[in-house]
Amino acid sequence: MASNSGITQVLETDIWVKATWGEFLAFAEDSAWEKGNFYYDREQMRIEKSPVGLLHARHNSIIPYVVILFAALKNIRVVQFANASFRKVGIREFQPDLAYYIGSDLRVPPNDSNSPVNLNEYDPPNLVIEIGASSFSDDLGNKRLLYEDAGISEYWVERANTREVFAFAINGGGSGRIQQSRVLPGLEIALVEEALNRSQTQDDGEINRWLIQNFSQG
Numbered sequence: 001m002a003s004n005s006g007i008t009q010v011l012e013t014d015i016w017v018k019a020t021w022g023e024f025l026a027f028a029e030d031s032a033w034e035k036g037n038f039y040y041d042r043e044q045m046r047i048e049k050s051p052v053g054l055l056h057a058r059h060n061s062i063i064p065y066v067v068i069l070f071a072a073l074k075n076i077r078v079v080q081f082a083n084a085s086f087r088k089v090g091i092r093e094f095q096p097d098l099a100y101y102i103g104s105d106l107r108v109p110p111n112d113s114n115s116p117v118n119l120n121e122y123d124p125p126n127l128v129i130e131i132g133a134s135s136f137s138d139d140l141g142n143k144r145l146l147y148e149d150a151g152i153s154e155y156w157v158e159r160a161n162t163r164e165v166f167a168f169a170i171n172g173g174g175s176g177r178i179q180q181s182r183v184l185p186g187l188e189i190a191l192v193e194e195a196l197n198r199s200q201t202q203d204d205g206e207i208n209r210w211l212i213q214n215f216s217q218g
Contacts (some may be wrong), residue, residue, distance in 0.1 A: 002193045006212075007019060007023060007027075014046070014049070015046065016044045016046045016142055017044060017045055017046070017171065019040075019044065019045040021043075023045070024038075024093070027047060027122045027123070028046070028085075028093070033047055036048060036049055036086060037049075037083070037128050038093055039094050039095065039142075039143065039146065040092055040093040041091075041146040042146075050094065053080065054139065058152055058199055060082070060097055060098070060131055060195055061204070062195055062199045062207065063129060063131070063156075063196070064082075064098060064202075065195065065204070065207060065211060066187075066191070066192050066195050066211060067080070067098075067100060067184065068080065069208065069212060070184055070187050070215050071129060071184065073215040073216060074184075074215070076184065077102070077103055077104045077118065078101070078102050078137075079100065079101055079108050080098065081090060081098070081100075081117075081125065082098055082099075083095060083096075083097065084096075084099060084116075085116035085117065086099070086116060087116035087118060087119060088119040089120060090147065092146060094128075094146055094147070095127045095149065097129055097131045098128070098131075099125035099127070099128050099129070099189070100127040100183075100199070101125050101127055102123070102126055102183045102184065103183070106126065106173075106177070107164045108122065109121075124150050124152055126152065126183050127152035127154045127155075127181075127183050128147055128154075128156070129155075129156040129158070130155075130156070130157050131160055132157060132158070132159065133160045135162075136157070140166065144168065145158065147170060147175075148170050148173050148175055149173065152170055152176075153169070153170055153171075153182065153183055154167065154182055154183045155167070155170060156189075156212075158196070163193055163197055164193060165192045165193050166188050167179070167189045169182050
């Protein structure tokens, strides 16, 4: 069980804290923190309280419609993981809201275990998405650095309060803003934002029919 130390007190303020890998594992395996999202990189750790609000929950359902329907209608192989942990033992761990393996050339982990995905055995996902309100600044900052180091190909950050999507292509340890997905060629980021905006007034059936119509025209 994680000790009730200065680290515990600082973690409750939802910031990055200097920690060893062993200290990180003590918290990650402590049932008292089981509802948190865990991140470790550059010998620092962060535990976020799992969001429970309707805003996050709604957007966390709309974005998958866009990705999955686009991939299905364009005949692109896709495997989705929601709130899964990905671990490079001793180096880093991340638990994004959504993660995708897109294409047929990746080692995709099986869904037969509740343990974190071992990135020494499987590839990292090539698309990672974070939906943030209070965590938005960190999503664009430290987490972006983490995903650059982790070998993610593309990273989206949605600012939940405004329904803006900031998408980045990652290459060679650096990232740059993009307006069209690289891992889902032809998918405009503006369309993702439009789907989120429609969720304010439309039900899921209406949104999905609109998406299918758009994707079928391409």
